[in-house]
Amino acid sequence: MTVALPASLLLVGAGKMGGAMLDGWLKIGLPLARITVIDPHPSPDMQALAARGLVLNPALESLAPQAVLVLAVKPQMLDEAAPALNRLVGEGTVVLSILAGKTIANIQERLPAALSVVRAMPNLPASIGRGVTAAVGSAGLTAAQRDLAQALLAGVGSVEWLDDEALIDAVTAISGSGPAYVFHLAECLAEAGRQLGLPADVAVRLARATVSGSGELLHQSDLPAGTLRENVTSKGGTTAAALDVLMAADGLQPLITRTAGAAKRRAAELSG
Structure with missing residues (x-):
């Protein structure tokens, strides 16, 4: 049409x-x-x-x-x-x-x-x-x-x-504000790389390429995000060790939920 x-x-x-x-x-x-x-x-x-x-x-x-x-x-x-x-x-x-x-x-x-x-x-x-x-x-x-x-x-x-x-307001918290969360993830990855001994400029380039490349893979793939995550993860390997931290009870999911909740509350406050 x-x-x-x-x-x-x-x-x-x-x-x-x-x-x-x-x-x-x-x-x-x-x-x-x-x-x-x-x-x-x-x-x-x-x-x-x-x-x-x-x-x-x-x-x-x-x-x-x-x-x-x-x-x-x-x-x-x-x-x-x-x-x-x-x-x-x-x-x-x-x-x-x-x-x-x-x-x-x-x-x-x-x-x-x-x-x-x-x-x-x-x-x-x-x-x-x-x-x-x-x-x-x-x-x-x-x-x-x-x-x-x-x-x-x-x-x-x-x-x-x-x-x-x-x-x-929930949309605002997820997709409206969400790009800032992703950009901060790139910042955090770069800082983690620096603290692990990488030159700062190398850490930044690795982090940016990792976040942007993973996003593009997610965009092009029909697979759920969880399946893509599993495809990167070998049992007992380095990614599994990292995910044990990220997916712990006090890991990334509750943090993101609190993050989005703060954005949703602020969106409600702007009403009126």
Whole structure:
């Protein structure tokens, strides 16, 4: 099924995630001339796109209601931004929010004209087209509007639609914040290598290649992660000795569970 791209799209906030999503939309064919970006501190990349036709930081009063309004500012900035944005929400506008912790009700309270809202949680690998986004739609979202949101979100990776908005905070804790956990794992592996006597630069390269290569193997394989782990592990070998530590009762699983729990609680605190 071919989904028509929006006639106009306003991106409010073009930081790392907003910019990554914009890159994805350009790759699926959304013309620069249909895109408006509002960002008080535009990056050199945004300024370069503006030179090619992107509309950057126009006076909001000069804009008509948009086909798609994307909220990608920091969650704490929603209250400040909302009054000026509400007039840009028309009857058919899809509001696509990637604001952590901000519920559909939060958004509709601040943008009373917004009948069709998609609350989404992407993650940073969207910047290379390998993100994963979980999304949930408001009661007023039509099938065609959901298809449009799907096309936009799929431009930066895979998409998982949820029936229960309450699950978004858990998504934030797992896939939204998850890349930071993986990057920290690479840091920890490198530091462990240094403490075992490897030159620091060698330890960093080994750790980065191990984490990125293992991730790519997981991506390309149909096997469960547990099976891949078992395939690396010889009985009585070095990996088995290491896993005895990682898989102990006080090992990695309870630590990751506590880690994700902290992120989920913070997402809930940002609501309102």
